[in-house]
Amino acid sequence: MISCRSGACAILVGERLQNLPAHLPDCRPIIVTDANVGGLYRENFPPAAVITLTAGESSKSLAVVKDIYGQLLDLEADRSSFIVAVGGGVVCDVAGFVASTYMRGVRFGFVATSLLAQVDAAVGGKNGVNFGGYKNLVGTFNQPAFVICDLSLLKTLPEKELRCGLAEVVKHALIKDAALLTFLENNGASIRALEPGVIERLVTDSVAIKSAVVNQDEKESGQRRILNFGHTFGHALEHLLHLSHGEAVSIGMVMAAEISVNRGLMSAADAARIRRLLKSLALPTCAEADPDHLIAALRKDKKRESDRLHYVLLCGIGKAVVEAVPLGELKRHLRQVLPRMR
Ligand SMILES: NC(=O)c1ccc[n+]([C@@H]2O[C@H](COP(=O)([O-])OP(=O)(O)OC[C@H]3O[C@@H](n4cnc5c(N)ncnc54)[C@H](O)[C@@H]3O)[C@@H](O)[C@H]2O)c1
Numbered sequence: 449m450i451s452c453r454s455g456a457c458a459i460l461v462g463e464r465l466q467n468l469p470a471h472l473p474d475c476r477p478i479i480v481t482d483a484n485v486g487g488l489y490r491e492n493f494p495p496a497a498v499i500t501l502t503a504g505e506s507s508k509s510l511a512v513v514k515d516i517y518g519q520l521l522d523l524e525a526d527r528s529s530f531i532v533a534v535g536g537g538v539v540c541d542v543a544g545f546v547a548s549t550y551m552r553g554v555r556f557g558f559v560a561t562s563l564l565a566q567v568d569a570a571v572g573g574k575n576g577v578n579f580g581g582y583k584n585l586v587g588t589f590n591q592p593a594f595v596i597c598d599l600s601l602l603k604t605l606p607e608k609e610l611r612c613g614l615a616e617v618v619k620h621a622l623i624k625d626a627a628l629l630t631f632l633e634n635n636g637a638s639i640r641a642l643e644p645g646v647i648e649r650l651v652t653d654s655v656a657i658k659s660a661v662v663n664q665d666e667k668e669s670g671q672r673r674i675l676n677f678g679h680t681f682g683h684a685l686e687h688l689l690h691l692s693h694g695e696a697v698s699i700g701m702v703m704a705a706e707i708s709v710n711r712g713l714m715s716a717a718d719a720a721r722i723r724r725l726l727k728s729l730a731l732p733t734c735a736e737a738d739p740d741h742l743i744a745a746l747r748k749d750k751k752r753e754s755d756r757l758h759y760v761l762l763c764g765i766g767k768a769v770v771e772a773v774p775l776g777e778l779k780r781h782l783r784q785v786l787p788r789m790r
Pocket of ligand 1: 482484485503572575583584603606609612
């Protein structure tokens, strides 16, 4: 359960898409989905108008938001309408932003269909779109009424997308839960086989970690910053190298771990352990990136204040700290750690 200034949100791990009507208010819902998820699951949707987005990150744009506003007007949606996103992180981010801004805000809920959305994107009330080539530059903090994490939907998720979701589970383990990291190390085969008990633990633990952090600091003025572990360089890599979010975060976490070693906060053995786990989950751990380009991309990061950036480091497995690090220092670290990561 998330309970913050912008609202309360019930997170229902294991609930089914088929039971969505039980969570809806007494009005005709408007469903936002993408072409892949709609194609697979439309027959399980309750009676509703359906707005279908092109699948993928390109839908996280103001142009798509504008198009949805138009469709809502055509559907005569008003302030009593209820919008449900049924999809991965992209659909949830866009639909949450539309619902938060259309007519100054209508009620909304999420059915998270990708692992990444269930363990991260759908939880916490951050909604938004990309702008000017930069991630999530325009958005809101606003909680959905509910998040349904239907684990049975993961059976149709492409393997690459499953891996991307696992990157965010590893992030949660690294910042808050050493036992979860050991569980990930010991259960690789069961995770790949989508063994229900194992997947349920990954989603439940991730939701618990993220909810606890968000409940303390909804608007990211302090503690919530630790959820950005791996995302500072991750977002820059996603933009520069056109990687998927989870792949970029995986490389960003290795960079952050190596910079933590450089700063004397964490042992090289722990950094090697992190790299081993990510590799065993078939996630990338290095990239050919130019430090100058990476630092230039960070200049548009929302976490930047003047020439410093709130950067998340590790003091050990399960222990994250946020430090204001000058961009110049980050660049020096990058020159040292990038060759080490190859
Ligand atoms: N708001 C937040 O706090 C937050 C946190 C982390 C990530 N994000 C955002 O989430 C996005 C990434 O999320 P994502 O990885 O879910 O991306 P996505 O929504 O693009 O989904 C990935 C792919 O999987 C497909 N898919 C989803 N569910 C499926 C299913 N059950 N079966 C078959 N195919 C399915 C989608 O159609 C898409 O092609 C990024 O834009 C990222 O910035 C947001």
